[in-house]
Amino acid sequence: MHLLRLNLAVAASGFRRYATYRVATVAGVFTNTVFGFILAYTFIALWYERPQLGGYDQSQALTFVWIGQAMLATAALMGGGFQDEFHERVRNGDVAIDLYRPVDLQLWWFASDLGRAAFQLLGRGLVPMAVGAFAFELTLPSSPTVWLLFLCAVFLAVVVSFALRYLFALCGFWLLDAAGLGALSTLMSVFFSGMLLPLTVFPGAFGEVVLWLPWAATLQVPADVLLGESGGGGLAGLGFQLAWAVVLLVAGRLLQAAATSKVVVQGG
Amino acid sequence: MQEDAGGAVRDTDGAFIDVTDLRKTFSVRRRSGLLRRTSTEVHAVDGISFTLRRGEMTGFIGPNGAGKSTTIKMLTGILSPSGGRLRVAGVDPARDRTRLVRRIGVVFGQRTTLWWDLPLRDSYGLVRRMYRIPRARYEENLARCVELLELGGLLDVPVRQLSLGQRMRGDITAALLHDPDVLYLDEPTIGLDVVSKARVREFLLHLNAERGTTVLLTTHDLSDIEHLCERVVVIDHGRLMYDGALAGLHEVGRGERTLVVDLERELPPIEGIAGARTVRTEGPRQWLTFPATASAAPLVSRIAADYPLVDLSLREPAIEDVIARMYAA
Amino acid sequence: MAETGAVERGAPGRRLSARRALGRVAWGLRAYGFIAAMWVRSTMAYRASFAMMLVANFATTFLDFAAIMIMFSQVDALGGFALPEVAFLYGTSCVAFGLSDLLLGEAERIGRRVRDGTMDILLMRPVPVLSQIAADRFALRRLGRIIQGSLVLGWSLTRLQLDWTAGEVLLTVSMVLSGGLIFGCLFVLGGAFQFWAQDASEVQNAFTYGGTTLLQYPPTVFGKELVRGATFVVPLAFVNWLPALRVLGHDDPLGLPGWVDFAAPAVALLCCAGTALVWRAGLRSYRSTGS
Secondary structure, three states, rough: HHHHHHHHHHHHHHHHHHHHOHHHHHHHHHHHHHHHHHHHHHHHHHHHHHHOOHHHOOHHHHHHHHHHHHHHHHEOOOOOHHHHHHHHHHHOOOHHHHHHHOHHHHHHHHHHHEEEEEEEEHHHHHHHHHHHHHHHHOOOOHHHHHHHHHHHHHHHHHHHHHHHHHHHHHHHHOOOOHHHHHHHHHHHHHHHHHOOOHHHHOOOOHHHHHHHHHHHHHOOOHHHHHHOOOOHHHHHHHHHHHHHHHHHHHHHHHHHHHHHHHHHHOOO | OOOOOOOOOOOOOOEEEEEEEEEEEEEEEEEEOOOEEEEEEEEEEEEEEEOOOOEEEEEEEEOOOOOOHHHHHHHHOOOOEEEEEEEEEOEEEEEEHHHHHHHHHEEEOOOOOOOOEEEHHHHHHHHHOOOOOOHHHHHHHHHHHHHHOOOHHHHOHHHHHHHHHHHHHHHHHHHHHHOOOOOEOOOOOOOOHHHHHHHHHHHHHHHHHOOOEEEEEEEOOOOHHOOOOOOEEEEOOEEEEEEEEEHHHHHHHHHHHEEEEEEOOOOOOOOOOOOOOOEEOOOOOEEEEEEOOOOOHHHHHHHHHHHOOEEEEEEOOOHHHHHHHHHHH | OOOOOOOOOHHHHHOOOOHHHHHHHHHHHHHHHHHHHHHHHHHHHHHHHHHHHHHHHHHEEEEEEEHHHHHHHHHEEEOOEEEHHHHHHHHHHHHHHHHHHHHHHHHHHHHHHHHHHHHHHHHHHOOOOOHHHOOOOOOHHHHHHHHHHHHHHHHHHHHHHHOOOOHHHHHHHHHHHHHHHHHHHHHHHHHHHHHHHOOOOOHHHHHOOOHHHHHHHOOOHHHHHHHHHHHHHHHHHHHHHHHHHHOOOOOOOOOEEEEEEEEOHHHHHHHHHOOOOOOOOHHHHHHOOOO
């Protein structure tokens, strides 16, 4: 009970921290919207040449674009999120203090990142989505169940994204090269999440493989859940996300234990 | 000071820094409703006047938010004043910022301008190029600072490996390579150990005596001012509260120093010592206050004579306390 | 250099003669050079990190092109343009953007500098603030984007099989250089904007990163309104669309007169002049309001 309250407080402070930057939020919404328009037009041209490409019709493809813009900040697909601060604490050694706190390191950062994601879904996700729906003909479900499933998928997307970024961030204990690691993490995320192109458009065996990578859980799957393209009424997609979430979070715990013992051995 | 039509610079040693009715007003906008915003005027600096002679070393103090840094920013030409008249070395800082900056040096205690990952020497090389300092003069100034600030073995060490005190000495050197006429120091001894503090102060006294550099010093450490400045300018709420000698400030502010006395055992509060009163006791330790203008020596000998004294220490009044009392007075 | 002789006079220092202005520009460029050199030396303290970031920079931009190649694995043409033609657009956009990103990509940090007070330190030095801002965190790793763009551009040239005239070669070179200037102006404008709105650094991404993405695709892909906006409001079309359409032998969707294809250098210079005015206004506003 106490633990839950503590983590809720951490999440709330994560939410508030991002909520204070109003101008930055407006600026971000503007940029997301501009990128949404650019991508939308290229998708129109692409689906004009190949209707039903990747199993989507044109309207679904456009919906995919705007879901992507809404998820960009929420799931920290192009960077942003807790990891910059985490790296800084690893670099300057403050992380040793964190390790001695009574709260769990992974849970602490997770709660704070969740708070951030919640704000960015509301602050930076809704408006571009609404603009997209206004300017283009999108395929949005009318069933509240699908929306509910989509919300679950967004939550799990944030969890998987966090778990991935946490793994990369922990590598900083050994490599001490935050910038390079961050760049690598972002690179993988942008390409393999479906941010540039839906993964179903990727050709051949490569196209098969990318659908099974964890990054697919951060954008491709939530989009498919909303578009009704995920099997089992969306449950297959959620199961896929859940499986990756568990695997990656456990991996994060193991790596964290290794990092902790390293810090303890070296005395911080 | 004389305002002259041609704008020509006269030698202004008597009023090297000349501030007349200086004002800076910011308008701060606040949300007052869902869409409404109201704008309020904040007078950060509200009519300050003072003049500094060339070669004078002055303490510039006041609580946080008093308008100190706004004033310094106007003196360095970063901010343009909203009103009043300002001359530094005969130059109007806001109009001729680029010309003025060659004649001033600035040191921030809490912010280094040195290059973190490069040896000190590289930072100095950049200063030489930015200020276009002739090679010979640069070498001479560097050698002098290196000798006086004892930076000899440190020139080739990356700045990130220097201690706080070493870095501060490095920063002071960087600010002096172009022979500035005016040096602004912002908390130059903050966080330094006693030895480094002493070394920095000694250097500044030397600089002032040898080169006649005019120094304006902002600090929260009254002992900096006691060691360095014959004069203090106090501002608060954007106004000049005091301008004169440090001793006078204590008088005005009825500054009190505190003597902390450790006795052998717990005793009733010390009584009957003229000019001092016990304000607090805690076990064998007692706190006595006395006027800042009085000497502590007779007090200490009286106490030592009457009480079993183990140890004692002297606390200077904090600037904030002094200023707070100025209001009460 | 510039102010000897003027030192003992008062106001005349403010009268800018052409010679003084040129002297200032030359001094600004020289200062840019030695500050940038310091950054290079500073980053070389972490060689492994530098190598990794160079590769990351290259790879990030390469993935943009990989997405385009994936598109073309599914279709033969996009908006009536074949892959080599899109690659030509991609390459010119990428190199032009890469040049400006290399030379003044950190102008977006102005907001942060205003907030943390380090802007004041720049103002206390006898070096133009713009030089210091532009050279801030100069990083050779940004060559990654230019290299990648050049490779794509080179590849497209081998596949396009155009009959090059001297004029077209000149047009292509001037397109990349003017494009670099236009993007550079956008970076500086975005930076200057932060004097008024410190947290708005992301707005400029819409124009810089958004701009280079836009220009990687043929204008025929986009709605007319968007193309008009990218021609007359933010003159991105001059970076590569207008001149490239001529080189590639395509019609311009807006049907503008033919001479505008050659107008890029003039437009770039106009942008610079406008940007200079906005920059000065931004700096003046900062100096009257502080942080």
